[in-house]
């Protein structure tokens with residue numbers, strides 16, 4: 001086994017997560033330290049503004065390149081801080097996701113910005129990046145890629161279970177029950193919004209980056225008519241695998257909640273996240289749901305999911321760190337890439353055949 005350093009800057013645009021993980025590309029060993037380096041409000045705002053314009057932007061747009069450089073230096077800094085915490089854990093590779101600014105699987109495109117070459121030069125460790133493009137070239141959605149990690153972590157689990165990540169977008173991995181040979185089905189998709197709509201709503205009405213503790217949603221009322229209108233968006237009737245851009249439902253959702261009180265808007269958007277998970281059509285019924293990502297810190301989301309799905313717990317009950325999982329995953333993906341092992345399958349992204357994720361610099 002080797003140590004790998006994974007870096008993920010998610011669709012919440014809250015910062016860069018970094019984690020060290022021990023792996024041989026198949027099994028997961030010890031978890032090393034992890035940390036998040038938050039974006040400054042300025043960097044978050046600049047990056048968020050880029051998302052709104054990304055469709056029309058060229059790859060070499062000077063503004064894109066300048067933000068990509070800032071983001072890369074943020075990654076260099078988080079690598080430095082993490083290695084300072086664990087000077088003995090020498091990483092064999094860095095898995096660098098980059099910041100997604102546009103995801104258009106229907107056009108075969110997923111755009112992550114960041115300079116992998118610069119990161120490698122400044123860190124002195126081999127960098128693997130560009131995790132999504134080969135999957136897209138082979139007919140896949142390019143996302144989600146985390147199911148291989150969930151399946152590796154749950155190798156001993158015999159039941160059918162789901163791991164739900166509530167980040168900016170929410171995504172699910174469903175593991176079927178294991179047969180006597182240890183074989184199981186693995187399916188995945190983005191279920192719908194995670195926290196991103198809620199974050200944008202709360203930021204615009206209160207200046208706060210999110211609905212801390214679900215306080216606003218808790219004191220608001222769900223507008224059932226608006227919720228049903230949102231759930232009528234055709235995406236929700238599509239079978240998995242499928243994936244989303246951070247802004248996929250943004251215009252419709254914001255138009256629907258416009259005029260509501262901040263509390264009712266928050267309650268309705270939180271219900272949208274919950275119901276889109278509940279109404280996804282699953283190939284098998286999970287006996288247990290484990291929730292990862294920042295959304296598990298929001299009691300309105302967690303209690304709503306428990307009410308609708310029953311057996312729901314935070315991944316922390318498994319001894320996992322639900323805030324570090326995605327970063328750890330990109331450490332695993334880097335090592336799998338070095339070993340020529342596939343990381344996506346027809347059931348997880350819709351790719352035609354099992355596909356290797358990532359490219360060395």
Ligand SMILES: Nc1ncnc2c1ncn2[C@@H]1O[C@H](COP(=O)(O)OP(=O)(O)OP(=O)(O)O)[C@@H](O)[C@H]1O
Pocket residue numbers: 009010011012013014165166167168169170194195196199209210211212213214292293294295297298326
């Ligand atoms: N205490 C809290 N109360 C309410 N919400 C919270 C809390 N802590 C985190 N969150 C939510 O979690 C979000 C961050 O989640 P996370 O870090 O999993 O997202 P991400 O990794 O950027 O997204 P993605 O998985 O889509 O790439 C915040 O933007 C916020 O909405």
Ligand SMILES: CC(=O)N[C@H]1[C@@H]2OC[C@@H](O2)[C@@H](O)[C@@H]1O[C@H](C)C(=O)O
Pocket residue numbers: 010011100102103110142143144145146147167168169170171190243244326
């Ligand atoms: C294009 C992109 O960056 N997608 C992210 C996003 O954030 C959550 C969800 O949407 C998921 O599909 C994916 O990230 C995780 C790490 C994944 O690929 O598994």
